[in-house]
Amino acid sequence: MPYESIATEQTQLHEIAAQLLNPASDIAQLSAAANAFYDLCTVLSTWKVGESKATQLPSGKAISPEDAARCIQDFMRTAKFLQGLEAAIHDAQQRFPDTPLQILYAGCGPFAPLALAISTRFSPAEIQFTLLDIHPESLDNAQHLFQTFGLNDRVADFLLADAATFQWPELHPLHLVVTETMQCALDKEPQVAITQNLAPQLCEGGILVPENIRVEAILCIAAQEFLTEDDQKFRIPLGVLMNLNKTSASDSELNRAVVFKAPEQMAEQPHCLLFTTITVFGDLVLNEYESGLTYPKTVYELGRIQAGNVLEFRYQLDGAPGFRCRFLNNEN
Ligand SMILES: C[S@@+](CC[C@H](N)C(=O)[O-])C[C@H]1O[C@@H](n2cnc3c(N)ncnc32)[C@H](O)[C@@H]1O
Incomplete structure (x- = not known):
């Protein structure tokens, strides 16, 4: 891709993230920003829409990469999760000063939207994401997007694993876990099992997003x-x-x-x-x-x-x- 075009897309991502993270944005602005985010990621993706399937796990259904990608368009969800995650990171920076925060994003999907937008706001010295999903095509695509946007220095690892059983390596303390693997009333998807597995692996004072x-x-x-x-x-x-x-x-x-x-x-x-x-x-x-x-x-x-x-x-x-x-x- 020509340099100018990538620079334009990087600028677009920064603008979209700023709009979604601005608590003063109104509903129309949030909706437009979420749709622009979806379109931007879709245009830059290598993965083929329409080719992906859901995976049945012992703890629930992992929705298909295609359906996971569309979650961005639930704009109030995307905006509130991003604003909450940013607030949680600021809080964690007070609790764990002078160290890059280790953030596990369990169930990142093909667009890893929460990590991608947040990565425009913090330096690699401040945050290090580990992106995890059960679908290899989602991880490959997320990796491609981070590279394209020049943000891969904010990612420590891309892991193919089941978040309901995954064990965080003891090498680094786990400061923050973010996961949105749910439907309304905690139905069908494995949010509860994933939370039960990952929350106890947080270091003392570590933060779970969503909090409740x-x-x-x-x-x-x-x-x-x-x-x-x-x-x-x-x-x-x-x-x-x-x-x-x-x-x-x-x-x-x-x-x-x-x-x-x-x-x-x-x-x-x-x-x-x-x-x-x-x-x-x-x-x-x-x-x-x-x-x-x-x-x-x-x-x-x-x-x-x-x-x-x-x-x-x-x-x-x-x-x-x-x-x-x-x-x-x-x-x-
Ligand atoms: C509802 S989508 C959310 C996608 C994206 N994080 C977002 O916020 O827009 C849930 C994602 O979690 C993944 N997932 C669900 N259960 C999982 C599990 N047990 N282990 C790993 N990934 C899982 C699915 O493959 C899907 O990509």
Whole structure:
């Protein structure tokens, strides 16, 4: 590629990163920047769209490189994760001064967007990413993009591995882990298993991004929930099913059963919906409806909930991870 063209693309990447990392950017600017990021990476990629497949792992589904690439376009997710990761790095720099931060990006996908954009903001003396994915074509492509943008001195290694079992070599302390390997309500993809494996490998004071993922059950009338303004929604919160964070990741009973009872009196027969809230870092929170990851998931298998129903939820950790639920006093 001619020098001028690469220089233009490097400039574009810097501008896109600046826009996504600017907390003052509005929705239209974030959306445009995320789409420009996707287009820029697509144009420069060697990997062929349409040729990739998902991989079923013992801990869940690793989505295909093509689907992983498209995650950039979930613009609020991309922006909040980037802003949260940048804030986490600043915090880690206070905790671990005078050393390059070792950052493991588990499930980087073919565009490694979080590492690529962040690498425009820090020097190689400040950050060293290890990029890890289960798909070789994603790693090859990520490596190609880092080289093309002249940022490969921010990457210590590209690793083909399963993040749910990978062991960080003891050579360097692991300061920060960032992983976004999830769908709403922690369904299907292995975010929980990956967090359980990697969070305990952080050095003392190390930082997990996202800092916390909360899933809670709320009884809702779907028509009102999805079609009306906030103040007209019918909601009865049942309670929190899981908080996934650095501390809870080491709790051997993270997937214990949680039981809730619907009120004895209900004017309506609602559905149960699972709401996900992602605290990326500090006050950078991905709230309900802001992203595909925080869109409420209707628990259709329970049908309509009746007054006094007792519901049990338990997170299943297997090849199809997610919350399983049942009635304990089944009158439905
Ligand atoms: C939802 S995509 C996110 C892509 C990218 N990090 C982003 O933020 O746009 C998840 C990525 O994690 C990878 N992945 C999922 N489970 C994995 C595992 N157990 N080990 C390694 N990679 C995994 C998938 O191959 C995919 O590239």
